Amino acid sequence: MSVLSVVDARKMFGPVKALDGASLELREGELLGLLGPNGAGKTTLIRAIAGRVRLDAGEIRVFGQPVDGRRTPPELGIVPQEIALYPLMTARENLAVFGRLQGLTSAELGRQVDWALESTGLKDRANESIRQFSGGMRRRLNIACGVLHRPRIVLLDEPTVGVDPQSRDRIYDVLDDLRGRGVSLLLTTHHLEEAEARCSRTVIIDHGRAIAAGTLGELVEQTVGRFRLVTLRLDAAAGQAATAEIIRGARTIEGDPSDPRLLRARMRDVAIELPPLLERVRQVGRSVEDVEVKGPSLQSVFIHLTGRELRE
């Protein structure tokens, strides 16, 4: 069941097209990754869903109700990319002020603050000023402040940016806890590995458009197919004639314009297809310094879809 839908969202900031027909769907209880390079439109899309940016065209619905761009629907919890906390306040005070602003009553507030401190692992530091907290602790508190009012959907903008792997795991523990309570999560990231490992589904966004959506398997099937990507690094550039000889008859082998020593090939069966390739390299007088074999990944999906690496 869809809890959030975005259809053909368009938004211009002056001459810049921030959203150019983006569409996506968030299903109940899933963790949907919104993946794209910097400037792709992820944050604008999140702000539009949160009712903080009014679209020029298109429609956003939360539980079937249109979002008008004037106010944030109460079913939503927002976790901004910045550490949006008051640094002179303690963890408990931060939670209390944001909980109160979200409309919690005094009785609910005490209960929810205790729950948030418990689930973020900050109970022992509840009464310390957050200036003394590590980056990871602040990130967890940042999330907790956005979910105190028990939203049914939580939007997280780069929730793990700038934290170490251990803290990242703890953040995902918090998110898993929320999913266990039936909360649907939409998070933006430009960490491919994270999206691959943690998200139920991924939407790839580029230049303001969602260019693909699905599970990793679906995306691979739709794009690169079930190939292995084999990269050879030669001892020296092979030259045009030699390269032509190496890739002779094999349409899935190509050179890398940025580094003439590299050759890339897509292979369905590495055991059968790789030895003849190595033999042809030897025949033109070159040797192979390194061989890399990679299975299909979001990285390869992304490169296939956009023609470039994600972190450009």
Place this chain on the structure above:
Amino acid sequence: MGTLLRIGWTNLKRDRVAQALTFLLPIVFFSIFASVFGQQSGDRTPRIRVAVVDEDRSELSRRVVEGLRKEDGLRLQTGTSAEPDSPSLDRQSAEKIVRTGDVPIAVVLPQGMGAAFAERGFAATEPKVQVLADPSDPIASNMVQGLLQKAVMTSAPDLMMAGGIKQFEKVGGALTAQQRQAVAQWLPQLQAGAARGDGAGSGPTMGLGIDVIDVMRSDDRRGSLISFYAAGIGVMFLLFSSVGGAGGALLDEAESGTLERLLSTNIGMGGVLVGKWLFLALVGVAQLTVMFLWGRLVFDLPLFQHIPGFLVMTVITAAAAAALGMVLATLARTRAQLSGFSTILILTMSALGGSMFPRFLMSESMQKVGLLTFNAWALDGYLKVFWRNAPLWQLWPQVLVLSTLTVMFLGTARVLARRWGG
């Protein structure tokens, strides 16, 4: 070294706020001080408004009034209003307009003055001319006393001489026929010199008896003057703290992301602005209260005698200052921009509006320009409360202007805050 100079020059060239702080602000301040103390403004002489009551209606009093009227430094008011055919001022109405601050000083030429001079000439020091003064402007009082002496000497030397001869005859016996003839020939020359305005013939120093009366009848003049300075300095720093607080409330929160988080709650941008403004206004009230309490404890400022007026002016001033802070914070793109621009604005307003030196020291045109500033209205209100002991209702112009400014500032801040998507 050349590279360092180039970096500095490029940064200065592209930072308009830094350029304004470096070059414009000193020029603005120099011009204000030069206008006030060097009298280099459009009207070269700061004219003091003087109310004149002629109770004597003699030839002498008429000539004194005319003598004063010829003075470039004075602007005379003899009627109850500025209209030419308005009824003449009497002592009560003159005292009233001094007390209310419409004019800083009034001169009363008492009945019998002309007759006394006709009788006794130079020796006639009674009845005394009365100067009804508001001591908050000591310059006006001293200047008018000097000009009164000059007016008598230059406008009516013949009358004084005639009276003096009479006095001489009483003591030294009657003049001879030849002496009388000589005096009779000299008196028209004196009168003609007076008419020309060059004071010909006035040689010896002669004294006009003058009584200066403090119409404010302040029991504690020092304390009341201190309240003026407390308000002046207090309002200037109130503006600084309001702008700084508003910058922290909006620009810092926008940068840290807490503003975005606040705006995603039910409170909305309108609620955020009102909440921030209210807090700043309360801090401003506390700031001014602490300042005046300190004045009370250390400098005997008469705070407790003026609590209602103090509260009215403090609340309305703090509210308007906080609203101005909100406008500047929503206008500025960065903290640095806010800091630079507000420093220029606040220092200029404080100089023109009387926070640095009283506005009555300024020329009339400068005083009018000063009314465009926030400080002038606030300080006029405090002056009414602590100096003129004005009843609360007389604060209505200040309350009206400052509350209108508050509403306008808040409305402007709301429009400018749309850039944060609220």
